[in-house]
Amino acid sequence: MTTADAALAAPPSAEPEALARRAALALAYHRRTKHGLKAYAAGPETLDWDAQPDPFRTFDGATAEALPLVAHTIEARFGDLFGPAAPPPAPFDRETVAALLELSFGLAAWKRLGPDRWAVRANPSSGNLHPTEAYVIARGVAGLDDGVHHYVSRDHALERRARLAPEPGTPARLLVGLSSIQWREAWKYGERAFRYCQLDTGHALGALVFAAATLGWRVKLVPAGAGDVAALLGLDRVADFSGAEREDPELVAEIIGVDDPPPGLPALAADPDFRGRANVLDRHPLYRWPVIAEASAATASEGASPMAGEGAAPPAAPPPAAPDTARAAALILGRRSAQRLDARAMLPMPAFLRMLAALDPGAPAFQAWDFTPRLHPVLFVHRVEGLASGVYALPRRRGMAEVLKAALRPDFAWSPVPGAPEGLPLYRLAEADARGVTRTLSCHQAIASDGAFTIALLAELAPLVAADPWRYRQLHWEAGLIGQVLYLEAEALGVRGTGIGCFFDDEVHRLLGIDGDALQSLYHFTVGAPVADPRILTEPAYAGRPL
Template sequence: MKPATAPASPGAAATPAPTAEGRVRAYHQRTKHHLQRYAAGPETLDWDAQPDPFRRWAGAVVTMLPLPAATLAQGESPAWEALFREGAVPPRPADRNAIGLLFELSFALAAWKQHGPDRWAVRVNPSSGNLHPTEAYLLAQGVRGLDDGLYHYAPREHALERRAQARAAAGEGTRLWIGLASIHWREAWKYGERAFRYCQLDAGHALGALRYAAAVLGWRARVVEGLGDAELAALLGLDRDGDFQDAEREAPDCLVELLPAPAAPAGAAPDPAQWLMAGTWLGKANRLDKHPMYRWPVIADASAASSRPQLESACAGVPDARPPDIPDAPAAAEPAVEIIRTRRSAQRFDRRAVMPLSALARLVRALVTAALPWDLLPGPARIHPVLFAHRVEGLAPGAYVLPRSAAGEALLRSALGAGMEWLPVDGLPLWRLAENPALAGTLRTINCHQALGSDATLAVAMLAEYDGALAGAPWSYRDLLAEAGLLGQVLYLEAQACGFNGTGIGCYFDDALHELLGMEGTRLQSVYHFTIGAGQHDPRIQSTPPYAGREEYAWTPEPSNA
């Protein structure tokens, strides 16, 4: 309901309605944390009344999935470094076993944790506050052991819930898509108005988790371009009011096509009216929060303002190739399955740990390569990290910038403060902006006074090409945040491969960081922070397997067509 306004005086010009781009910009500005105040959020949290972390579709047909990861980790998993060499991982056939592994390495539970009477699940893909607003859907055709149709993935059960059946004439061969959607309330329950940002960051992490899982199978993956939110909502059944009733709605994020065959050409998204059978929909969504205490209408407005239209043409451009002067990082021989499944968000760091320069080189190389996982996204890189080297071997404490494209470097040079040094770093595509012997205090302050900032060996602030991306395309706000989340997923897994741990930082003082870097205006905006260090385990927290008693669902051969 719009607020009442006084009638305009005769002859007065009417105030123009804000554009979609203006509403997105207003949301971003409104949800900044400041040193004097935080963005609007709940004043209190009733942890006993936390929303259900698991969406289920009552009445849908349930198909249990195999759990192959443990078996693969014992000798069949490709090494981590093999994922990045084209053709090094032979593609596995698209059967129910492969689908089980795909979800086990992307959206499944990683463990159950317990401290005293409290018990909670952690998942393979990270999430702000472990709240997991991202839901995953599978559209499958021609998968051995699985009926054609649309499925929702249920992570607690590691199962698929069939929501709709595909038409018999859907076509021959194998085609696979994963659709992602966000339940904004899952984040808003804890974080208030800033939650819309976190949902988009989580979508980026989910994209990264999915791309790495596909690589273990030897598959390619790509985000489907040009698909509008309305079309994706229809394809995933998110526009079916009767299936939600009073349950929290899901907002469509994106659709990813999986390409199991090495030379399989990417295709267009299926037309829901032609691909899914009318009248075959099953399932009603469960309500996650019975008694919500707050309402945050600005989130719904930001979501509507950044809604993606159906586009005629694909986005031009590809990520820049890796500069040739980056030294190759030491090969990580650990099984890819183990690195993916054991990733955890650090809760605290060893403040004495030092990062070897070789580990930093590995992280830098992973962020600027044109290969996995950046082959997932269309368009050029628009997120550029500022690295705060706190305790990195061979580097003076201070700020270093990593331009991820030539155009990005030009923008950074013009937008960052005139007092920045811009000194090259030998052997790496880094530029030192400024030394800071008191970096620990700076990092703690900037990151909402958290010790995760001051105790890290390396902190990262991600700067987005804000004005250029949003001009005439307000939905690009979501793309920027998703790209930042994908960058965070790269940091998580590469840190794990180096023997370190990472954690995403959503709470930071936006404009205080901009001032520190001498930035004015909105050509660049900070959209995500990340810290890396030597994680310390809390011995009071017990950990148990995610799917105890499910041994019967280990990797099993599918029957042949004969």
């Protein structure tokens, strides 16, 4: 068994000394993987793109069943997904499950530039590397065998992995499990990759929420320890991953239609009859990053109720009226991460305010988030009509404005923004042309200064992680979920966004006056008018589905 395998298999301890040790490891990992102006976090010295790991996991020997391509038949419009005109709950059956997967984890298109060809997917990913794997757990779903199935996005197919225990008389259940293949990110990003895997889990959860909404469904996280998730998905089966890259259990989400499901995870059959062996993604890895396995083990959820003591935010006031948007399915599949932004384009103020209102933790897109909001945007505004360029803050929970005032620079103004809707706590901290600073802080990337605005998401980090190291993952999930909301809201408003995982952590903190690690920047995001590259060709994701 490798070091990584042992770390995944070892159950964390709840003893106070072990808890403190795990928290220290998680915080040490975070400090160790910071980028700085003088040095980046440890990563590969060279990349051979011709030897990139296989982007698609399959289980050789598992029975695969192709799913129908039906997302293009869904008529719900994006602006109606969570309002009075939302679609009624669709039945659980093979076609609706196919639509859910197509719109959350399926391919959106193939791209081609010269001899190079690559896929883009409905769920965004750091560097388009896609470490997140999706599993469907189905019971009583018409047209699907009761059991655990792995989704292969390349083929839009389900691989049958295991059987569930029968539960006569119970309502149909549909759940989705997520795991991470950390090597997919580590191959390019080295030690910082564990962060990106967690951000991508949040992106994937957000993608699932919006895809479910097109079918009238809701999404709710199921409290479960990492060991239980691994056992249900078969990730703890050493022989099935012999010689292949392991998958780290992340979460299981319940899809809720008409009936309320029973609590907890479904049970595997007494003889689950697991089938298939994981394919090898990279036969000749050039580097090893053992600190990733250490961070994974330190932050694994150990109990059945990691959400104890938390509570969802109260419902928010509806955001400003959306424009007449495209069909939700077309918008979701048309979403792209911007590669370049127009440095002259202005963003209308109503569009800016709508995107910020969509980040309210009580907004419908956060229906799956049964946690107190712990991520708070600091905005570097460059070109928003009617708004002075400068630095702004958007505290996302009651009382947080005072906490941020005490933690950030004492010379910040904290002036409420005139014209902001009631209930949107947007504050101007300082007027300034921050384009050059924002570009520098985001690893010298022009996209951070060329957009209309760039966000740095500040997390309430050290106290939460000290109390439960699993919160290190969960904070990144929240950041990724916020990113997915911004991605789709930007797309609906005719602009485009992109996540920025590369930034100089402590330089951001010094600029804002942050001392210590109670608050830390976890994720950056920028929005603006995209500039297309005419050299890149777009091809259909699947034969039979139009562009």
